[in-house]
Amino acid sequence: MERLNRQQENEPQSGQELTKQKGEQTCPECESSALTRSADESEISCAECGLVLEEEAIDRGPEWRAFNAAERDSKSRVGAPTTQTMHDKGLTTTIGWRNKDAAGRSLSSEKRHQLSRMRKWQERIRTKDAGERNLQLALSETDRMASALGVPRSVREVASVLYRRALDEDLIRGRSIEGVATSTLYAACRMEGIPRSLDEISAVSRVERMEIARTYRYIAQELSLEMEPVDPKKYVPRFCSELEVSEEVQAKATEIIETTAEKGLLSGKSPTGYAAAAIYASSLLCNEKRTQKAVADVAHVTEVTIRNRYQEQIDAMGIQN
Secondary structure, eight states: OHHHHHHHHHSOOOTTTOBOTTSOBOOTTTOOOOEEEOTTSOOEEETTTOOEEEOOOOOOSOSSOOSSHHHHHHHOOSOOOOOTTSTTTTOSOOOOSOOBOTTSOBOOHHHHHHHHHHHHHHHHHTOOSHHHHHHHHHHHHHHHHHHHHTOOHHHHHHHHHHHHHHHHTTOOTTSOHHHHHHHHHHHHHHHTTOOOOHHHHHHHSSSOHHHHHHHHHHHHHHTTOOOOOOOGGGTHHHHHHHHTOOHHHHHHHHHHHHHHHHTTOSTTSOHHHHHHHHHHHHHHHTTOOOOHHHHHHHHTOOHHHHHHHHHHHHHHHTOOO
16 A cells, blocks of 8 residues: 555656646646647647657647548538638639539530539629629639739738739729739738739739829728838849749848848839849859840840949959959
8 A cells, every 4th residue: 555655656747737836837847838739739748758648639730641642632521711702701612513413424405504504603692792893703813813923822812812902991992803802912911921013913914004003002001001112132043043043143132132231222222123234143153144235125224224233233242343
């Protein structure tokens, strides 16, 4: 009996008993309060000594296993998550375009005609008013431009939220749907740190560059969007990749931008032209020369801009031509 009592005294206490007077859970070995929970929340351990305090928590995942995306989709019993990129947030049911039944057999002519009418009416009733039709057109246009620009899905979500805000505050009145959609996409790119110039945006849009810039300024002001100036260094990797130059050129261009920006040369300059000039200068310094025209075509700026920025940068760096 004495041996059993002594053994129970030496055993570690449970998670509920590991508390100080003020109610903070601690480790029984090192008395540390730095306790961490695993990513799957299956156990609690001490970050100092590694002692596991609690384990074998309830698994809240599905009861089935899947080894690829197709198998996971076929076993899943839920639909796709809601998204802001669709006017109804993806909550409606869509009638499939395949004219086959559940067993894969082709439908009769009468059934195909019935399904065709059902699809037509479903498309008509998905938008109940002019506002939803406006939103449907704008979000489809945003998705088209985002695909052409190759931006991630997070940018599309942010652009869709901005357009919904503009629509709720009646900022669309008197302006084209395409112009506002393009402006919100440009704003979303800047907010998410995915640099795309106005020239690149206007190249995939159906509206003029001047209208995009004017609408963007209006939307940013009315929605109180706090936009920071674009860092030219964010353009360097993409431009260098298109020019097929080495990492040495990319690193040197970044160094030129950092050094000259500290001397105040970046103020009032176009970030794309500034980045293009730095890449042109670094290509000369690293003996991987690219012509001004090649760099200008990639950056969507003029050769005159590159020459002016290039001269300013090498003068600030103290480099002789």
